[in-house]
Structures are given as structure tokens and as C-alpha cells.
Amino acid sequence: MIIEISHYLSILATGLFLLIGLISFITTDTKYTAKLISKTFSHGFLLLLVSFIIYIWLAITDNFSVQYIANHSNTELPVFYKISSIWSAHEGSMFLWIIFIALWGFIFNINIKNDEVLKPKSIGVISLILVGFLLFLLLTSNPFETILPIAPLNGADINPVLQDPALAIHPPTLYLGYVGFVIPFACAISFLINGNPDVRWEKLVQKWSVLAWVFLTIGITLGSWWAYYELGWGGYWFWDPVENVALMPWLAATAFLHSLSVSIKSSHLRVWTILLSISVFSLSLFGAFIVRSGIIDSVHSFANDPDRGLYLLMFIGIILIISLSLFILRFSIIRPIGNIKSFSKESFISINNIFFGSLIFCVMLGVTYPLVYEYLFDQKISVGAPFYNAIFIPIVLIASLFLFFSVDSKWSRNLNFNFFRSPIIVSIILSIASIILLIYFFQTNNFTFLISVYVGLLIIFRYCIEIFNSFYFKKFINPFSAIAHLALGLLLLSISFNSLLSTERALSIRLDSTEEYKDLKIYLKDIKVVKNSNHDSIKALFFIENSRGDIVELSPEKRRYRTRGQITTETAIHISPLRDIYITIGDQLDNGNWVVNVQLNYFIRWIWFSGCLMAIAGIVLIFSKRKV
Amino acid sequence: MHPHRRKRLFNIILVLLFSTSGIGLILYSLNTNLDYFFTPTELTNINIPEDKRIKIGGMVLENSVVREQSKVIFTVTDYKNYIEVVYEGIVPDLFKEGSGVVALGFMQNETFYAQEVLAKHDENYMPPNLSINNDN
Numbered sequence: 100m101i102i103e104i105s106h107y108l109s110i111l112a113t114g115l116f117l118l119i120g121l122i123s124f125i126t127t128d129t130k131y132t133a134k135l136i137s138k139t140f141s142h143g144f145l146l147l148l149v150s151f152i153i154y155i156w157l158a159i160t161d162n163f164s165v166q167y168i169a170n171h172s173n174t175e176l177p178v179f180y181k182i183s184s185i186w187s188a189h190e191g192s193m194f195l196w197i198i199f200i201a202l203w204g205f206i207f208n209i210n211i212k213n214d215e216v217l218k219p220k221s222i223g224v225i226s227l228i229l230v231g232f233l234l235f236l237l238l239t240s241n242p243f244e245t246i247l248p249i250a251p252l253n254g255a256d257i258n259p260v261l262q263d264p265a266l267a268i269h270p271p272t273l274y275l276g277y278v279g280f281v282i283p284f285a286c287a288i289s290f291l292i293n294g295n296p297d298v299r300w301e302k303l304v305q306k307w308s309v310l311a312w313v314f315l316t317i318g319i320t321l322g323s324w325w326a327y328y329e330l331g332w333g334g335y336w337f338w339d340p341v342e343n344v345a346l347m348p349w350l351a352a353t354a355f356l357h358s359l360s361v362s363i364k365s366s367h368l369r370v371w372t373i374l375l376s377i378s379v380f381s382l383s384l385f386g387a388f389i390v391r392s393g394i395i396d397s398v399h400s401f402a403n404d405p406d407r408g409l410y411l412l413m414f415i416g417i418i419l420i421i422s423l424s425l426f427i428l429r430f431s432i433i434r435p436i437g438n439i440k441s442f443s444k445e446s447f448i449s450i451n452n453i454f455f456g457s458l459i460f461c462v463m464l465g466v467t468y469p470l471v472y473e474y475l476f477d478q479k480i481s482v483g484a485p486f487y488n489a490i491f492i493p494i495v496l497i498a499s500l501f502l503f504f505s506v507d508s509k510w511s512r513n514l515n516f517n518f519f520r521s522p523i524i525v526s527i528i529l530s531i532a533s534i535i536l537l538i539y540f541f542q543t544n545n546f547t548f549l550i551s552v553y554v555g556l557l558i559i560f561r562y563c564i565e566i567f568n569s570f571y572f573k574k575f576i577n578p579f580s581a582i583a584h585l586a587l588g589l590l591l592l593s594i595s596f597n598s599l600l601s602t603e604r605a606l607s608i609r610l611d612s613t614e615e616y617k618d619l620k621i622y623l624k625d626i627k628v629v630k631n632s633n634h635d636s637i638k639a640l641f642f643i644e645n646s647r648g649d650i651v652e653l654s655p656e657k658r659r660y661r662t663r664g665q666i667t668t669e670t671a672i673h674i675s676p677l678r679d680i681y682i683t684i685g686d687q688l689d690n691g692n693w694v695v696n697v698q699l700n701y702f703i704r705w706i707w708f709s710g711c712l713m714a715i716a717g718i719v720l721i722f723s724k725r726k727v
Numbered sequence: 728m729h730p731h732r733r734k735r736l737f738n739i740i741l742v743l744l745f746s747t748s749g750i751g752l753i754l755y756s757l758n759t760n761l762d763y764f765f766t767p768t769e770l771t772n773i774n775i776p777e778d779k780r781i782k783i784g785g786m787v788l789e790n791s792v793v794r795e796q797s798k799v800i801f802t803v804t805d806y807k808n809y810i811e812v813v814y815e816g817i818v819p820d821l822f823k824e825g826s827g828v829v830a831l832g833f834m835q836n837e838t839f840y841a842q843e844v845l846a847k848h849d850e851n852y853m854p855p856n857l858s859i860n861n862d863n
Contacts, residue, residue, distance in 0.1 A: 605817060683817060686794060688796070
């Protein structure tokens, strides 16, 4: 009974959102309709929310007559994981996705006044998108499907690799980021329909977009960290298709925020800004399509269902056709007045848009090329890290150099560009000095490493000088830009050092003996079988001594879960600021030795820290009073 | 030609030149960095240069896994042809005899030296191009 209530509430909400969509597009905007749309949307959201809360309650109370809950939860699970099991597979995570779109819409709805010209149509667009997704949920992937008449006594359990706090928060954060861009998208469409070039839709969406970008950044960083320690991948980025489809919206969103900062001030780059707002949202949907259609082989295996893929593809197609036709129809109103001055901030940002555009194009190519190639030549191929490295390293470095010089540029002013200004010279000298020291210490002539570090240092020194100036000479500084770009510099540095220094090696160790690797003495003290509530594990105990004589204890595990028979590897990591000692245990050899994989991952924490720093920059902007 | 138009033409040519050369470079690097995927049967029919990174996929042959120090040696098969694979390191959790595997590496003298061995975290995963009946 209660399952049906939850089900009917979501169907009712679908009807209500459809109604809002129709009202907002058919009627002319009046005070009355604006109020009606706003009120009705809030009610639709409440219906959905109640439906979702009931669903959570069903999961907590182990109602296994719901097929989805029976397949993905278990009475033994702690309440926390019972809730997170909802988004551990397709149907439930789609439900969460929809709730989040509605949530963004709702918060937007209650924060923006009804007399805002763009509001009714924006809410209308959001409602129609919700209808599209709700139909997808109810028709192709219904989470409310029941097992009747007799429910199973216990559920099939959540996949053990998903029983992890990081995974419980990683998908929701990422989804909040993805679907948050529904707001700029809806406002851009609403602006295009309205057709009055004097309406500043850009002002309306800036903070919302930054907030969505913050969630996206944190979501990607969390995912990278989770794959590192829980999946035992031992790295931070693998160019896996699923990572790539998250990276594309992030790149588009970053370009969008840059472009937005220009369009807010003048009529320049409006074409870019609108196109980017459409791209971010459609790339988010494209990500959902790739992950959920099972069209691409990836380690993230989601349900393989061609129907779902087809539905999503058609949905994206319709959205793109409508928004791009609108864009072409209204092209005349968004054309800029006058030219961009050379060496102004605007000129640098338009160049930046081109760089980001190229990066998105390359990732898109890498993701879709195998599909096209197989279709045309009947030959399976895959595009791996070498391609992405070959493209990303030069483009990111050149873009960063432009960034370095752009610090001195001014808004809409033709700067007499002078390469001999003191901050530039000081940063260049400091960076060269540091590079010479690096060559001396590391005895390396790895060109890619040196140039990446050099560019990273240029950015860091340049922005440090800026920050220093703002403290001592009260020079104006945009804190968002400074922190975010410092994070970029830090990211470049840490990725370079990580790829130069990190090493790994598989060792074979006998119990109670010592193997040496690099500066470490690895002693296998003990290995034993431990029985736990839902799994048995082989647990090893290592004493690891470094060159200074410090000893750390690490105990990696190999687990076998009883309900699914699944084997998982639990890594053991010793974290220090400069490097991680990362150990996983493998199989026992015939001669009694154990295979042990040891990785030394340098500066890997700094990579995630840079991600967090970017997110912090976003939060700073959201709370800053000053107009940016 | 009108000077204004000439300038415009010049700009268009410049943009076209840059974008085509950019796309050309990208496609070139894409083509040189592709990993082709083969099944053991496909591999017997063609010659792969030793320095060309490829992917192979198939089932791990029963009773073929041998561990030597930190090396794992096993045979990948589509139950028609066989390839010996050598891998240094720890094989993934789902790697086991009689189940699917994908390896990335280089072919040298009939032996495949793997840099990476993948088994999916989906238990029911089958490597592509292998719709084989498991019972023979």
C-alpha cells in the first residue's frame, strides 16, 4: 500500500510538472500566471519529495516487496548504507537525479522574485525536463516495481565495494553538480524565448552556476579519491570513459563560468556563454546516457539496456534541436556591439574558451571514436591515456601561459602590453631559479616534467605576488580567481611530481622476512585469516622501515564476502604530506611466498587538495558581497 | 576587393587554417595512440609489430595459471586459439580461471607481455567479441 502511495505521488508530480510546462509556454506572462507557476512548482516538488522520503523509509524498514530494494539492500546493513543503497544502481540513482533537478528548481523558485521576467519560462523549462526524466524513470526503469505476492525474506545485499562512506556521498555530490546546470540552461532558453537583449540573464545565474560547479568539482575529486583507495586502482585518474564523461561537463562548466564573467559586464561573448550553457547541460545528459546505456565498456558497469539508451539519446536530441534552433533564430539579438579590445581580459577569456572547447572536443572524440570505428570497420579499439596525455599536456600548458600573462590585463581596456613589468619578471626569474634547483636535486632532464613545473610555478608566483600586493598596497584582487588559479598551478605541480617520482613494484615476500624496495625495508610480520560478520579476510601485517629508521605498520586485506562470494582488496596506505606508501596483497605462491604490490605515490594528496581548493574558491565567490 | 571584405576574407582563411591544422593534429595523435582489440583467433591471422600496444581479450584457460615470483603466467583463449600471457604484478580480484579477462600490452615472439590486466567489477562481465559457449 505504502509503496503504491509513493508511486502515485511521483506520477501525480509528473502530471503537475507537465501542466506547469504547458501553462508557462501557452499563456502570456502576467503577474497572475507567474504566481500560479511558482506555487504549482513548489507543490510538484513537495509531492516528489514526499514520494522520495517514503522510498527512503521503505529502504530503512527493509521492505523487500520492492524489487529494487530487495536486489540492492540487506537486513544486515547499517542504516547509513541502507539509504545509500538507493543510489547504488540504476533505478534508484535516476530517482535521486530527478529529486535533485526538482530541488535545484525549487530553491531557484523560492529565491527569485515572481516579477523577474525570465522566471516563469525558466520554471517551465525545468518542469518539462523533469517530465522527460520522470517518464524515463516510470516507463523504462521503475524503482517502484514490486515482487508479489511473496516478498523475499532478505535482500541480495549491496556490492561490497560500494559499502564505503566516500561512495555514499560521491554520487549525490556529482549529481548535484550535473543537474545544477539545469538552472543556467533554463534561464538561457528563457532568455532566448524572451528575445529582449537588455534582459541580463547572466546576472541571474552566476551564483547558481558557481554552486553547481563547486559540487561537480568536489564530486569528481571524491570519485578520484575513492577509486584510489577503495577500488585499489592506485592512481588518481585513468581516462576511463566514465571519468571522461564527468570531465567534459566540468570543462564546459569552467569555460562557461569564465565566459559568463565577460557577458555579465558587456554584450561580448554572449554567443559563447549561451552555447556553453547549452553544452554543459547536454554534456551532463550525455554522461548519463553513456553510463546508463552500457554502450561503452567501462569499469563502472551499469545496467545494460538498449531501451534506456535510446530514450536518453532521443531526449538529448530533442533538447539539443530545440535549444540550438532557438539559438539560431535569436542569433541577431545576442550579437555583440563593437569589437573586443586586444590584450583586454575579454580577449584572454575568449582565447580560453577556444582552449577549453578543444579539450572538450578531444575528450568527446576519445569517448565516441571507438563506437564509430567499430561500426565502420568492425574492429574493436580503445583510446587510452597516451592520446589524452598527448592532447592535454600541450593545450593545458599553453592555456596556462596565457593565464599567466592575462593577470596583468584589464577589463575592456587596450592594455599597452609590457612584458617587462616587474611582477612578470620576478615570477619568471623565481621560476627559472626553482627549475635549476630541481634539475640539480632530481638529476632529471625530462622535458615534459620541467616545462609543466615551470608553468605551474609561473602561475603560483604570479598570483602570490598579486595576493601580497592586495594585502600591502590594497590593490584590488578577485579572490575567486586568485584561489582557483593558484589551485590550477598547484595541480600542475603535483601532477608533474607525481608522474615523475611515483613507482610501483610487485614483490614476493616470505612470512617473517624482509624485502627492500627503494629506501624501504618491508618486513612481513604476520598473515592470518580473520572471520568477520559478513566476510572472511586474509589480513597481513607489515612493518615498513624507511631510511631514517621510522617504522610504520600497515595491514592490507583480501576479503571474501559470503552473500555474493565477491572478493575485494583492501589497500593499506600510509599517508604523509609528500608521499603515500600504498600496499595491496595478492596471492600466495606455491613456495609459500606472498605477492605484494608496493606503490610509492608522491604528491597524490596535493592533487586532491588542489581540487578542494578550487571548490573553496567557488564557495568564496558565492559568499562574496562584491560583484565579480 | 573592398578592403573591409578583404580583411574579413583574410580572417576567415586564418580561422579555417588554424582549425583544420588543429583538428588534423588531434586526429593524427588519435590514430597513433589507438589500442586495437584482438581475440586469440584474430591474432593468429595478422602480424602485430612488437612495439604496437594492443589489447587482447578472452577467457583464462582452466589450469593454466602459473605464478613465478611476482610474475603471473596464464593462457588466454577463445577455445579455438591460445595465447600465453606474462604479467608482473597482482591480478585483479575478479581474475580467475574460466572467466573473462582483458589485457593491455605488447606481443613479442608469440608471447603477450601485459602491462595491465583487467577483470571487470561486474561478475557477469564477458569480454567483447566473445559470444562463446563455455561448455567445450
